[in-house]
Amino acid sequence: FSTAQATAHVEIGGQGATVEFPETFSPEIGAVNVAANAGSTTTASIGDFTTKVEDAIREAKLLTRYEQFSPFIPQHRKMVKELIDVLLGTDDFLTASAICRERVNRFMFMYAMSVAMLHREDTAQMALPPLHTVFPEKYFDGAIFPHAREEANMVDREDRIPLEIPMAYTATDLDPEHRVAYFREDVGVNLHHWQWHLVYPHTGPESIVRKDRRGELFYYMHQQMVARYNFERFSNKLARAPRFLNWREPIAEGYFPKLDSQVASRVWPPRQADIVIQDLAREDFQLYLDVQEMERWRDRIFEAIHSGRVETVNNTFIDLDEVNGIDILGNIIESSDISVHPNLYGDMHNMGHMFISLSHDPDHRHLETFGVMGDPTTAMRDPVFYRWHAFVNDLFTAHKRTLTPYTEEQLNFPGMQVTEAAVLTRGARQPNQFLTFWQKSDIDISTGIDFVPGGPILVRVTHLQHEPFTYAIKVMNSGRPRTGTVRIFLAPRFDERGTQLSLRDQQRFFIEMDKFPFTFRSGPNTIQRLSTQSSVTIPYERTFRDLSAVPSDPEGQAQFYYCGCGWPQHMLVPKGSAEGFQAELFVMVSDFTQDVVNGPRIPNMCSDGHSYCGIRNQLYPDRRPMGFPFDRLPRQVDPEKPTTLEMFLTPNMIVTPVRIYFNDRVVATNNRTKLVI
Numbered sequence: 001f002s003t004a005q006a007t008a009h010v011e012i013g014g015q016g017a018t019v020e021f022p023e024t025f026s027p028e029i030g031a032v033n034v035a036a037n038a039g040s041t042t043t044a045s046i047g048d049f050t051t052k053v054e055d056a057i058r059e060a061k062l063l064t065r066y067e068q069f070s071p072f073i074p075q076h077r078k079m080v081k082e083l084i085d086v087l088l089g090t091d092d093f094l095t096a097s098a099i100c101r102e103r104v105n106r107f108m109f110m111y112a113m114s115v116a117m118l119h120r121e122d123t124a125q126m127a128l129p130p131l132h133t134v135f136p137e138k139y140f141d142g143a144i145f146p147h148a149r150e151e152a153n154m155v156d157r158e159d160r161i162p163l164e165i166p167m168a169y170t171a172t173d174l175d176p177e178h179r180v181a182y183f184r185e186d187v188g189v190n191l192h193h194w195q196w197h198l199v200y201p202h203t204g205p206e207s208i209v210r211k212d213r214r215g216e217l218f219y220y221m222h223q224q225m226v227a228r229y230n231f232e233r234f235s236n237k238l239a240r241a242p243r244f245l246n247w248r249e250p251i252a253e254g255y256f257p258k259l260d261s262q263v264a265s266r267v268w269p270p271r272q273a274d275i276v277i278q279d280l281a282r283e284d285f286q287l288y289l290d291v292q293e294m295e296r297w298r299d300r301i302f303e304a305i306h307s308g309r310v311e312t313v314n315n316t317f318i319d320l321d322e323v324n325g326i327d328i329l330g331n332i333i334e335s336s337d338i339s340v341h342p343n344l345y346g347d348m349h350n351m352g353h354m355f356i357s358l359s360h361d362p363d364h365r366h367l368e369t370f371g372v373m374g375d376p377t378t379a380m381r382d383p384v385f386y387r388w389h390a391f392v393n394d395l396f397t398a399h400k401r402t403l404t405p406y407t408e409e410q411l412n413f414p415g416m417q418v419t420e421a422a423v424l425t426r427g428a429r430q431p432n433q434f435l436t437f438w439q440k441s442d443i444d445i446s447t448g449i450d451f452v453p454g455g456p457i458l459v460r461v462t463h464l465q466h467e468p469f470t471y472a473i474k475v476m477n478s479g480r481p482r483t484g485t486v487r488i489f490l491a492p493r494f495d496e497r498g499t500q501l502s503l504r505d506q507q508r509f510f511i512e513m514d515k516f517p518f519t520f521r522s523g524p525n526t527i528q529r530l531s532t533q534s535s536v537t538i539p540y541e542r543t544f545r546d547l548s549a550v551p552s553d554p555e556g557q558a559q560f561y562y563c564g565c566g567w568p569q570h571m572l573v574p575k576g577s578a579e580g581f582q583a584e585l586f587v588m589v590s591d592f593t594q595d596v597v598n599g600p601r602i603p604n605m606c607s608d609g610h611s612y613c614g615i616r617n618q619l620y621p622d623r624r625p626m627g628f629p630f631d632r633l634p635r636q637v638d639p640e641k642p643t644t645l646e647m648f649l650t651p652n653m654i655v656t657p658v659r660i661y662f663n664d665r666v667v668a669t670n671n672r673t674k675l676v677i
């Protein structure tokens with residue numbers, strides 16, 4: 001099984017079946033030992049096996065190799081389900097993969113194979129090909145590819161220099177939205193989103209779709225992405241992303257992605273400013289849907305939320321209670337295969353992506369395919385993504401508003417008092433200052449470039465970064481030794497007008513920074529926690545594939561390659577501003593006996609981004625509702641006044657004013673040539 005070659009071959013069973021891989025394949029996948037893995041399919045049975053696989057992927061084969069694929073499209077979901085079923089159900093994964101690879105659309109194959117590898121026991125320790133190196137065209141400026149091929153063919157590998165992608169390649173600052181393009185187009189942010197949707201696929205065997213609290217995590221992870229985006233917008237003097245509420249109104253923001261689709265020499269279609277979504281009549285995707293139908297789904301979902309119960313396909317009703325309600329709604333709204341009534345509540349969120357992504361050619365008269373909003377790999381690049389997800393989040397918020405606010409008793413941890421919380425940042429003059437700046441990092445895309453001589457081809461991107469920091473938290477435990485969960489959030493202090501945010505509004509903007517258990521001894525305790533330990537993030541090296549940082553032990557290596565889901569560490573702290581953006585650091589210690597889940601505890605290498613990604617084969621590692629304690633309206637402390645953040649605090653919580661200072665210079669390259677600020 002040769003890799004990184006345009007004409008790799010796999011010999012299955014020794015003779016009779018040679019499968020060609022016309023495109024390059026990931027070196028990590030190449031680590032598979034063919035002899036060990038293809039053994040269960042004998043030479044004699046290979047013909048039968050191929051026929052069986054072909055029969056099972058009958059619909060999947062209809063999507064040609066030269067089209068785009070999207071798991072948001074129902075027809076494509078049906079197709080990819082066939083593939084996932086085959087790849088998960090077979091004893092001979094390698095042979096089945098090789099057969100499918102040759103017969104189906106390459107994007108669909110990569111999606112199905114990635115889902116299968118993430119969920120099969122026998123591939124659990126195996127590397128998943130990182131998508132930005134396999135399909136770099138979905139992540140990087142299309143203008144670099146001719147240069148990359150030139151570089152690869154004309155320049156000796158030791159003389160090659162990184163191809164630099166400018167920060168302003170999709171727009172200029174004439175478009176105010178461009179100020180936050182660094183967030184929308186960040187490679188780590190987009191990789192996280194793609195990986196999340198692989199870990200929580202819409203479709204497939206029920207065992208992989210029906211994961212613990214997957215509907216709730218759909219809500220929470222996307223709510224956090226919107227909150228983080230709005231934090232960046234405030235940092236850049238932009239108002240929060242307006243919710244896309246009225247679907248008959250033009251969408252003010254345009255987006256021109258400049259991505260080369262590498263499919264039939266086309267580029268990803270742009271979306272002009274002020275376009276209105278229209279009824280879809282797309283024969284090619286078997287997608288006929290009116291905007292009115294979406295409006296009916298939306299109204300039924302609101303009706304269910306306000307009546308407090310949803311109807312199922314069996315005409316029974318399920319209450320939207322405070323434990324499961326949000327999860328049921330998540331599966332309905334997304335929707336995933338486990339929606340309780342797909343006909344009644346529809347396919348709202350997915351179809352929103354499609355309406356927007358096909359708004360430039362709703363009836364296919366121009367023979368154009370969907371724009372970036374139509375594919376989870378690329379959707380976060382477009383400003384309208386956050387407007388759409390702000391609307392989707394509104395539905396969840398409507399449900400949360402029906403729940404009783406947390407009582408003081410539910411929030412407090414008697415006898416546990418947080419007396420101080422500070423942030424100590426490397427290079428900062430004082431405590432409670434975050435420092436952010438630009439950094440340049442290189443990524444090798446040679447795996448994704450066809451027909452090139454060996455050796456790396458580096459692209460150099462500029463991205464946000466922050467100085468590492470430590471939380472120093474002091475806690476007085478006046479009880480016996482016991483465990484608590486430390487929950488750390490950050491929120492802006494002022495809104496877009498410069499007015500101090502009320503808690504009712506501010507609660508939307510709290511971004512989770514970290515969450516971890518800590519055992520307190522009696523008396524005073526001091527917690528020191530590093531920014532790199534965050535339960536939200538994966539390390540820098542894993543996003544940028546810095547191969548010099550690959551650990552030497554097999555477990556560390558597997559972790560490096562496999563665990564792709566998680567917010568990128570370099571985007572943990574929002575950009576802030578030169579004058580020091582004012583924010584509030586919230587720290588809470590909750591009672592661990594109320595937080596702990598009683599599921600099986602299997603040591604798991606991929607747990608470092610668990611706040612947004614969960615942990616493989618385990619219950620979500622926190623029993624409280626996701627977003628706790630800011631997921632519900634705050635309790636009324638004083639009948640005369642709205643509750644402020646200070647009034648909301650119980651002794652086990654604290655708020656520290658902090659500032660985020662942004663240095664508008666490139667001060668680091670590849671984490672190696674760090675300059676002093």
Ligand code: CUO
Nearest residue numbers: 193349353376379
């Ligand atoms: Cu992740 Cu809309 O679900 O993009």
